[in-house]
Amino acid sequence: MVKITDVARHAGVSPSTVSYALSGKRSISADTRRRIEASIRELGYRPHAGARALASSRSNVLALVVPLRTGMHVPVVMQFAVSVVTTARRHDHDVLLLTQEEGEEGLRRVADTALVDALIVMDVQMHDERLPLLRALDRPSVLIGFPAEPAGLTCIDLDFRAAGAACVQQLALLGHRCVALIGSPPEVYLRQTGFAQRVAEGFTATATRHGLTSSVHPCEASPAAARAVAERLLREHPALTGVVVHNEPVLEPLVDAFEQFGLRVPGDLSITAICPDEPAARTRVPVTSVAIPTAEVGARAVELLMRKLDGAPVPEATLLAPRLTLRGSAAPRA
Amino acid sequence: MVKITDVARHAGVSPSTVSYALSGKRSISADTRRRIEASIRELGYRPHAGARALASSRSNVLALVVPLRTGMHVPVVMQFAVSVVTTARRHDHDVLLLTQEEGEEGLRRVADTALVDALIVMDVQMHDERLPLLRALDRPSVLIGFPAEPAGLTCIDLDFRAAGAACVQQLALLGHRCVALIGSPPEVYLRQTGFAQRVAEGFTATATRHGLTSSVHPCEASPAAARAVAERLLREHPALTGVVVHNEPVLEPLVDAFEQFGLRVPGDLSITAICPDEPAARTRVPVTSVAIPTAEVGARAVELLMRKLDGAPVPEATLLAPRLTLRGSAAPRA
DNA sequence: CTGAAAGCGCTAACAT
DNA sequence: ATGTTAGCGCTTTCAG
Numbered sequence: 001m002v003k004i005t006d007v008a009r010h011a012g013v014s015p016s017t018v019s020y021a022l023s024g025k026r027s028i029s030a031d032t033r034r035r036i037e038a039s040i041r042e043l044g045y046r047p048h049a050g051a052r053a054l055a056s057s058r059s060n061v062l063a064l065v066v067p068l069r070t071g072m073h074v075p076v077v078m079q080f081a082v083s084v085v086t087t088a089r090r091h092d093h094d095v096l097l098l099t100q101e102e103g104e105e106g107l108r109r110v111a112d113t114a115l116v117d118a119l120i121v122m123d124v125q126m127h128d129e130r131l132p133l134l135r136a137l138d139r140p141s142v143l144i145g146f147p148a149e150p151a152g153l154t155c156i157d158l159d160f161r162a163a164g165a166a167c168v169q170q171l172a173l174l175g176h177r178c179v180a181l182i183g184s185p186p187e188v189y190l191r192q193t194g195f196a197q198r199v200a201e202g203f204t205a206t207a208t209r210h211g212l213t214s215s216v217h218p219c220e221a222s223p224a225a226a227r228a229v230a231e232r233l234l235r236e237h238p239a240l241t242g243v244v245v246h247n248e249p250v251l252e253p254l255v256d257a258f259e260q261f262g263l264r265v266p267g268d269l270s271i272t273a274i275c276p277d278e279p280a281a282r283t284r285v286p287v288t289s290v291a292i293p294t295a296e297v298g299a300r301a302v303e304l305l306m307r308k309l310d311g312a313p314v315p316e317a318t319l320l321a322p323r324l325t326l327r328g329s330a331a332p333r334a
Numbered sequence: 335m336v337k338i339t340d341v342a343r344h345a346g347v348s349p350s351t352v353s354y355a356l357s358g359k360r361s362i363s364a365d366t367r368r369r370i371e372a373s374i375r376e377l378g379y380r381p382h383a384g385a386r387a388l389a390s391s392r393s394n395v396l397a398l399v400v401p402l403r404t405g406m407h408v409p410v411v412m413q414f415a416v417s418v419v420t421t422a423r424r425h426d427h428d429v430l431l432l433t434q435e436e437g438e439e440g441l442r443r444v445a446d447t448a449l450v451d452a453l454i455v456m457d458v459q460m461h462d463e464r465l466p467l468l469r470a471l472d473r474p475s476v477l478i479g480f481p482a483e484p485a486g487l488t489c490i491d492l493d494f495r496a497a498g499a500a501c502v503q504q505l506a507l508l509g510h511r512c513v514a515l516i517g518s519p520p521e522v523y524l525r526q527t528g529f530a531q532r533v534a535e536g537f538t539a540t541a542t543r544h545g546l547t548s549s550v551h552p553c554e555a556s557p558a559a560a561r562a563v564a565e566r567l568l569r570e571h572p573a574l575t576g577v578v579v580h581n582e583p584v585l586e587p588l589v590d591a592f593e594q595f596g597l598r599v600p601g602d603l604s605i606t607a608i609c610p611d612e613p614a615a616r617t618r619v620p621v622t623s624v625a626i627p628t629a630e631v632g633a634r635a636v637e638l639l640m641r642k643l644d645g646a647p648v649p650e651a652t653l654l655a656p657r658l659t660l661r662g663s664a665a666p667r668a
Numbered sequence: 669c670t671g672a673a674a675g676c677g678c679t680a681a682c683a684t
Numbered sequence: 685a686t687g688t689t690a691g692c693g694c695t696t697t698c699a700g
Contacts, residue, residue, distance in 0.1 A: 053384030385693035
């Protein structure tokens, strides 16, 4: 194995000069730098990660904790992960993958052994068990998602309240006067998954502000449940002409159900949704929607972490503005 | 930070004894071991990963290289990853996530810097560019998937040839005499993705051995293409009563198409498929299928790697036997 | 069964 | 602008 002393000898300089040339932590004459770079290339030198971590107390590795739970849309998790890895690499860091399953002990382990410099935690719950630990840990962390009490933490996510608002606002602008939110399964609200509640709040507040009649309907993630909700909605709210869907698995069944009940989308019923682009785009009538900007969330999370590692101050809360992609499932009221 | 010398002092032994107590590499008297364990717990000692890696030339980290390609495969990739992480942890290793995008340079980097001890590479192509590097690297690796020339490498995957065979054999056993394989898009065969070809080979060989009339039909991943293939099949092969599908995105459209052409499944037409369980289970008629055993592949890949790290010999090729899950889309010929 | 001590390869004061 | 050197915390001979 070729080491820094080999490079130093070959370039006719001291090891520290090679180290500094590599890190850029002090200025090196152009000539020396060139010789060092040539030697490095010629010898195929690669600094030993462990040695580096030991001497500098920086591993240049970030931990990414991913959820395993069902219901979490798997491709979305994957997109986050890819975005985190890609952005981390751009900042000369690698990413260690941890599963939720490892729990607090896993976080403590990778932090305390100095295996990682910092952590990104996905799928944060309202009263997440890991919060006290994350606050106490000596390594910086960024949470994707907002707990009930985010003080003292750094959190980033789509602004779900604004997303709920944007969906209903679009319907209001199109002239709809009676709208409904078809939301996540009841257990999601009970589990206090934050974002579901926030969507409902944004939806209701904005509907009210625009003077619309509105109602909220949790819905199980099955086609049968979708049919049942659609049927009930049409029966109980005959004036309904606008629906916001925040429940990806039932988006397609819902569109089908409404059409089977004789409503044309968007002729008789306009729909907007909060869900990934892919399912929104492949329904019979493509659905106007707000997607979670996974790539941006992942990248920004890494960047926040890098700033924290540099000792720079960062905002505690980062809420990304929703962006509505128009796909034709929402039209002016007949 | 509490270090090994702190523990040693606290327990009244030398640092090396603590180290050996931790690694189990030499025998320690029961009494000493107890004192050491107590001290470790009391002081909250955690060995420094970098120091350990430097002194032992073992980082206890594995690299996992995941593909980035399009949508359909994503949940499967995630399942692999989770299985790899879980199994690696069981062997006291962590997992570093690399994207395909990093290419050969990424592999070389993590190997040469001793950041990882070994590598798992997913989504290996027939003539994968990374093969020469993987052969030359001084760290062991395991490939998920079989390239054209696997000699000198350690590969593991579902036995796709046997999977193709199993699907058609089931149809043969049920009395079907004329069968077709609806396969992957043409470009998949052209890209020489190995497994697609192997499925076709297993299908054709087994059909022939059972004296069946058989044909193979590549199919684009669109509902329209599915309809077209279904229509052509019924026209050109009026005796057809059995179909094997190896093309996840069109499974559902195909079932729909056949039924729209007046064929009942499985009354008039029996279907078996090679695809993940989830899409197979959610079609109108749940489809009898062979799934890629992601959890097992991931776990076995890690175990192969562990054996290689221990210097033990491992088989170059590990082909996992297909298992057919019966779901009712295949029935005896009328 | 246990200790002493020499590194592992690199970084970062401290010098000059 | 560059060199010298003392560690970083652990493992592992070598010795007993």
